[in-house]
Amino acid sequence: MKEKTIINNPSHAAFDAFFQNIPVPIFLIDDERRICNVTRAARTFLSEPSKDASGRAFGDVLKCFHSLENPLGCGSGEHCKTCLIRGVVIDALDNGRPSSRIEAELTLGKEKICRSMVISVSPVELLGRRMALLHCEDITELKETKEALEAAKDNLTRAQAVARIGSWHLDIITNKLAWSDETLRIFGFDSGTQLSYEKFLEIVHPDDRDYVNNSWQAALQKQPYDIEHRIIVGGKIKWVREKAEVEFDNQGKPISGIGTVQEITGRKEQEKELHLLRQELMHVSRVTAMGELTAALAHELNQPLMAIMSNAQAAARFLNSKNPDLNEIREIIADIVADDRRASKVINKLRALLKKSEFEFSELDINDVIREVIPLVHSDIVIKSVSFDTYLNENMPPVHGDRIQLQQVLLNLVLNSLDAVSGVKLKRLFILTEQDGNGNAVVTVADTGKGINDEYMKRLFDPFFTTKKEGMGMGLAINKAIIEAHSGTIWAENVSGGGAAFSFSLPLSKRNRK
Template identity: 30%
Template sequence: MPQPLYRPDPPQWDDSLFETVVAAAINGVMAVNEFGLISVFNAACEAMFQYRREEVLGHGVAMLLASPFREEYEERLRHYQETGEAKGAGKGRELVGQRKDGTEFPIFLSVGEGLHDGRRTFVVVVQDLTDLQLERAVHAQQRAFLAAIVDSSNDAIISKTLDGKVTTWNRAAEELFGYSAAEMIGTPVVRLFPEDRLNEEAEILERIRAGRALEHYETVRIRKDGTPVDVSVTVSPIRDLNGNVIGASKTVRDITEKKQAEARLQALSAELNHVARVSEMGQVSAAIAHELNQPLTAVLNYTNVAKRLIASADVSAKAKSYEAVSKAGEQALRAGQIIRRLRDFVEKRESTRTLEDINAVTEDALALGLIGNHATEIKTTLALAPDLQPVLIDKVQIQQVLVNLLRNAAEAMTESERRELTVTTFMVNDSWVQVSVADTGCGVSDELAERLFRPFVTTKTGGMGIGLAISRSIIESHGGRLTMVPNPNGGTVFQFILPVAKRLVD
């Protein structure tokens, strides 16, 4: 037979145990009889009110309360004595207590009712709220401080629930969107979204529910008057004390001026590129006239020959005149090609990138870059690798870079005994194609090499000093790099790499 479990006798009421519990209680504990007189006053009450027990026993609770709560208590006591109804029994409330020295402090007082020796007795529990109220005040101050920061922010600060309804709306949001807080709070934030961007809200909320923030997302929102505004949006999850996501905080910044500045900068950059090309053409205008004079003179000569042949009686004149006219046409076509290349080069237009053969671009640039008498004594070597992968470029801009490098190379060799120009193209690897322009000129000093690509740095007497700076910016805008190294044979080598189209697609 299993032994029965040991069950101790139920505890008996022990007055000494009760006194020990009351005495050790952290909160103040008092017992008050039906006449409102204190019969129990524990140690916590003594520390709280600064009275010794014997000073309050037999006295009314009113002596422990500050006005007007003292008068209110006395009124409740009279009501109880007259009607037997104990107002407030079984409940608790915040009051103001008063210590022996007259200082006041916040308390929470709760009253329970019972019977002792057949008479009604009230147990009063008192909690000092001083620390709690100080904490409340600190929290209130912090909330007020944060609210002031939010309200004074130049950025729109908005909070919303996880179903996208606005819960807070600061002053900057009112100024940015034109809606008051009363108009927006409680309404879906998507009323600010353009029709073609409504899907953004679902994606944002999905991200927030997963606990992930969204930073500096540039988009467009709609003001109350219907006008669009460019904005940068940062959205962060709001969590409760347990770490659960309960909403989202959104900071919205007006970036209209930023977008306008970027557009102005882009326009200025395009204008500067155009000015640089025009400047290059200004330097070679005389050479252009000389270059065009040759095919135009040939056209004139061939047409004169054709006229004489047609006027003669020679039986073979027909065939010869046809040949002369054909050659005149070829020379006219040559002149037209020169003019077309120059017009495309100087023309102000929007940047357009197309798939190009870098070898063909290099050959066209060579025809422009070496126009003029200063290039007639230069030995030019083209080492163009076959089967290069195409590059996605603005053809005119890359020609601008090459023309600048070629003309710089030709001018650098003006005083050199050996004038050799080598233009090379090759594949660096599967991802990059390189173009090099090597000269045997005077070279570049180490001191100048450090500043060579900065604006307004030049070795030319009448140079603007912007050609290489613009060339580098063009190459970098294409995802490439432009550098200069000494030529082992004397002179310099300017070289740039460009990503092949395959790499751009990947």
């Protein structure tokens, strides 16, 4: 039989053809430690690929393996991979023992290129002789890819640690959850912990658990997942922001989720502080204005009201007498009218009274004042999903003003705008600065809210005018007082397309006018 011939005579031409065409690098070494045959795929490993290697000493041909006859030819040692390979070839030939896989860096071929190889040697019986099949696997690319992958993973881990952003992957079918090192750190788990979605839910703050779970269930129905919630780690509350994307199969069934976790405890604390600060700022300003208003009202109105009352009582007495003196009564009524005028003047004085509060004027960049107010309202803007833009004229000369009071003005306007957009679909807010050509800086806070009813337009800046359930109607009255104390003006208009724009002008510092 043909096969038998091949097996019985390894030097046979048909066997050569068969062996050499095996698409794997293999050396066949006989019991005299000579090369018996070499596959084509292995030829490039030889120092002289074009020469027939058959019959030559294995070590001579494959220079990189050094001489099998001379164990010391390679400066051998127990860590020398060449010696190891030589050893396993001899072991296979002498004792018929197959080798384990040996990983080695070898210098190969004519060009002496260093490659990462895995060598394994198996003994075979051919023609009654024992031979060794040396099989080589070039894993250079595999190793490079593995190293590049490990480096990328390492970089990602370090980047996540720096950014304090972790990542996770959930196989929805098997409920297998994998967390990055940073996610493990944020959630306070040791690496190696068996993770699952339920395990994650356990550390979510009990008050936020339903919210988190509902958001995730919505994400499985193709809703966006971008949430902020609390977790409890080691008895302490931490805040995290989570974003995720869910992957669906062709039938629209969710199959996996990939997401990020960012620790935002610091930001949340800052926001809380800012919120308190803002509350204080508003409170102080309101209390100051209201205190002054009520005290002034009580004082200024008391006098004319008391005079009106006693005059009215006197007039009543006169009218009740038998012969009322009409001239006297006329004089009394004239006094009452005069007192009434005085009382209404008091109301007009209210605005002037507000001006009395102490201002600290300095040269200000109005754009800076705006930039200082933004962090105070940032969380409201985010919570209410309002898109916010500023268009600041960066060549604006300074204005002469009181920083805190102007911040207050902006704060009142922005809060009003946020209220105004609360019921509408398109929620946008802009702050613009420009020069008006008359030596004024003009600041505009515009929104896409419900706009201003014509009948309200004239009353907007009146104290206590409000259309809100919880409103006090003082925001714009205070703004008017502050802006007028800066020799500026404030006005409101509706914007075409919906929404309102509140603008105020402030004289630019004379020295810097352009």
